[in-house]
Amino acid sequence: MRYPKALLGAPLFFSLMQALAHHSGAMFDDSKSVTLTGTVNAFQWTNPHCWIQVLVPGPAGSVEWSIEMGSPSLLVRGGWKPRTLRVGDPITVVIHPMRDGSRGGLFVSATHTDGTPFAAPPSQGGT
Amino acid sequence: MDGRLSVTRRSCRALEAHHVLTRGAALCLLAVALAAQAGPNSAARVRTFAALPDWSGVWQSAAWPLDISGRPPGGEAQLRETLQLIHPPPYNPTWKAKYEEGLKNTADLAAKNAAFKACTRSFPALMEAPWMFQVVVLPEETLLVFENNQVRHVYTDGRDHPPEDELWATRLGDSVGHWRGHTLVIDTIARKQEPLAPRAWLSMLSERAHFTEELRMTNKNELEDVLTIDDPLALAHPWRMTLTFRRVKELTRVIDYDCTENDRNPVVDGKLIITTP
Numbered sequence: 011m012r013y014p015k016a017l018l019g020a021p022l023f024f025s026l027m028q029a030l031a032h033h034s035g036a037m038f039d040d041s042k043s044v045t046l047t048g049t050v051n052a053f054q055w056t057n058p059h060c061w062i063q064v065l066v067p068g069p070a071g072s073v074e075w076s077i078e079m080g081s082p083s084l085l086v087r088g089g090w091k092p093r094t095l096r097v098g099d100p101i102t103v104v105i106h107p108m109r110d111g112s113r114g115g116l117f118v119s120a121t122h123t124d125g126t127p128f129a130a131p132p133s134q135g136g137t
Numbered sequence: 138m139d140g141r142l143s144v145t146r147r148s149c150r151a152l153e154a155h156h157v158l159t160r161g162a163a164l165c166l167l168a169v170a171l172a173a174q175a176g177p178n179s180a181a182r183v184r185t186f187a188a189l190p191d192w193s194g195v196w197q198s199a200a201w202p203l204d205i206s207g208r209p210p211g212g213e214a215q216l217r218e219t220l221q222l223i224h225p226p227p228y229n230p231t232w233k234a235k236y237e238e239g240l241k242n243t244a245d246l247a248a249k250n251a252a253f254k255a256c257t258r259s260f261p262a263l264m265e266a267p268w269m270f271q272v273v274v275l276p277e278e279t280l281l282v283f284e285n286n287q288v289r290h291v292y293t294d295g296r297d298h299p300p301e302d303e304l305w306a307t308r309l310g311d312s313v314g315h316w317r318g319h320t321l322v323i324d325t326i327a328r329k330q331e332p333l334a335p336r337a338w339l340s341m342l343s344e345r346a347h348f349t350e351e352l353r354m355t356n357k358n359e360l361e362d363v364l365t366i367d368d369p370l371a372l373a374h375p376w377r378m379t380l381t382f383r384r385v386k387e388l389t390r391v392i393d394y395d396c397t398e399n400d401r402n403p404v405v406d407g408k409l410i411i412t413t414p
Contacts (some may be wrong), residue, residue, distance in 0.1 A: 025199050031201060031209045031267035033254030035404055037409045040212070052414060058256065063414060069386065076401070078306065079205030080343035083269060083284055083392035088205035091261045116409035131387065 030116075031080070032058045038106040039114040044070040046075055047102045048097055049122065057081050062095060062117070076114040077103055089129035095120075101128075148205060171294055185276045190319040192272040195388045196360060199381040201267035221378045222265050222334035226342070226366070229373045240340040249338050252404045256396030257287055259308040261332035261348060262364055264380050270392050272360070279314065291323050298326055306330065306344065323350040343370035358384040370374040 027096040048066035051074055079085060082092075097099070100123045105115030123125050139327045176182065187205040200219035202209055209215040218221075228236055240246075263283065281289040291314040298304060298311050310328035314321050323349040333340035351363040360382040367375040401412045 030205055030206075032207060032256070032396070034251055034409055035208060036251045037402075039412075054399060054414065058396045058398070058400060059392050059402075061399075061414065074413070074414060077321060077409065078206075078401075080203060081392075081394055083388070083394060084203055084205050084207055087387040088206065094265050096335075108411060110408070110410065112411060137393065 033109055035116070036049065037108055037110070039109045040106050042107055043104050043118060044115060045102060045106045046077075048072070048075075048100075049096055049117040050095045050099040050101050052128050053092075055082055055085075055092040058091075060085055062101070062103065062120070064101060073113060075103075075105075078116050079113065087131065089128070089131045094129050138314050139382055153217075166248050186240060186355055189274050189276065189316065192274055192354060192360065195269050195271060195385040195391055196382040197269045198267065199383050202383075203267055207267075210330050215303060219379070220265060220334075220336070222262055222340070223337045226333065226340050226371070227373050227376050232341075236339050244339060245367055247373045248407055250336070252407050253335060254404070254409065255335050255403060256285055257308070258333055258335065260289070260310050260328055261307065261364055261366070263287060263289070264350075264364065268394060269385055269388070269391060274321075282391065284391050285396060286394070291321065293321070298324075309350070313376060317351075320353040323352060324348070325350070341371070342366070342368050358386070362396060 046064055046066050048064045050062060051065045052061070052063040054061040054063070058081055059083060060079040062079065064075045064077060065072040066075055101120055101126075102123055103120045104118040106118060107115040119127075161335060163227045180306060191407075200216070200221075202211075202215075204210050211218075223400075225236060254406060257263075262377070266283070267284045268284075268287075270281050270283040276293070277294040279291045281291070282309065287309070289309055289312060291312045293314045293316060295315075296313055298313055299352070304311060304327050306327050306329040308329050308331070312323050312325045314323040316322070326346075328342070328346055328348070330341060330344060332338045333342060343356040345379040346368040349365045349367070355359055355361045362382070364375065364380055365377045366377050402409050404410075
């Protein structure tokens with residue numbers, strides 16, 4: 011059965027507003043990337059998401075940002091481990107920020123302050 | 138002939154009568170007869186086991202190649218190419234009219250999308266979900282064990298679906314199967330009525346929806362599931378699609394995905410937020 015193009019486009023448009031596995035991605039502004047430099051305050055190795063809490067120094071003192079990542083299974087696939095980050099580690103993180111202006115965002119990348127990555131994907135052990 | 142064997146033989150013949158298979162029904166009868174005589178390590182069961190394919194490893198829908206942020210690297214454009222259940226079903230005129238009426242409520246659709254979160258899927262959406270899974274092939278059943286702790290049981294011991302008065306709708310439905318060579322043919326009924334998949338909020342099916350799958354390995358790193366959805370009340374014709382699964386080479390075990398462990402994304406006033414730890 012053929013549908014008018016306009017009808018085909020509508021559900022797809024709405025369905026594709028989110029691209030995250032677990033929940034809608036509408037909360038994050040994909041058009042913006044923000045770079046944060048600070049220190050790790052916590053690294054939560056948990057489901058459904060891992061989180062990096064970053065203390066970012068500012069004129070009025072440090073403020074804490076919450077950085078959302080994928081699940082542990084996805085991080086392991088990307089070469090991350092539960093102790094890849096430790097409290098106090100200097101870190102530079104790039105995020106897509108929250109649209110509501112709160113201090114949080116979706117993880118894009120993370121490096122040591124010298125620009126080297128924290129983790130690399132493991133060699134593929136499967137056959 | 139014991140009672141169990143008699144029942145399972147009837148089930149195999151029922152498959153034949155439904156034109157699910159003919160040669161397969163004969164093989165089914167043979168396997169059931171062997172299993173009926175077999176203990177767990179009997180030569181007959183070992184031979185049956187040895188003839189089944191090895192689908193061990195960790196698998197994931199090819200529709201969801203996720204990065205460590207939990208999203209496809211290609212973003213929305215990638216999903217547009219890969220997800221199939223989000224497309225409009227081939228409805229008959231009556232159901233098409235209902236679907237098109239629902240499309241007019243753009244505010245409701247937008248709200249559902251903005252606040253969407255899910256830790257489980259109903260069938261068949263589970264087969265197009267982002268979660269990794271393991272396939273456990275046994276002579277008596279095949280289990281699809283997903284990292285989010287959902288499990289599909291596909292019984293291959295020759296049984297039929299439960300009789301109508303012992304059957305009720307569930308999110309995964311009731312599945313029985315049989316082997317046609319190294320292809321697992323799955324028959325699923327009694328799916329609970331809810332949107333066909335997340336993001337496809339208007340795609341409903343009736344209680345008469347009937348699903349057939351042909352699951353096979355196409356190469357050592359790929360499984361294929363040819364899914365046919367039939368619904369005499371809702372669809373103009375059967376809806377056929379091919380779902381593909383890729384071996385997750387980086388993982389040698391399924392890692393637990395307990396969605397309730399640390400959920401920091403509550404919905405407040407219709408929007409997802411981030412809470413502080």
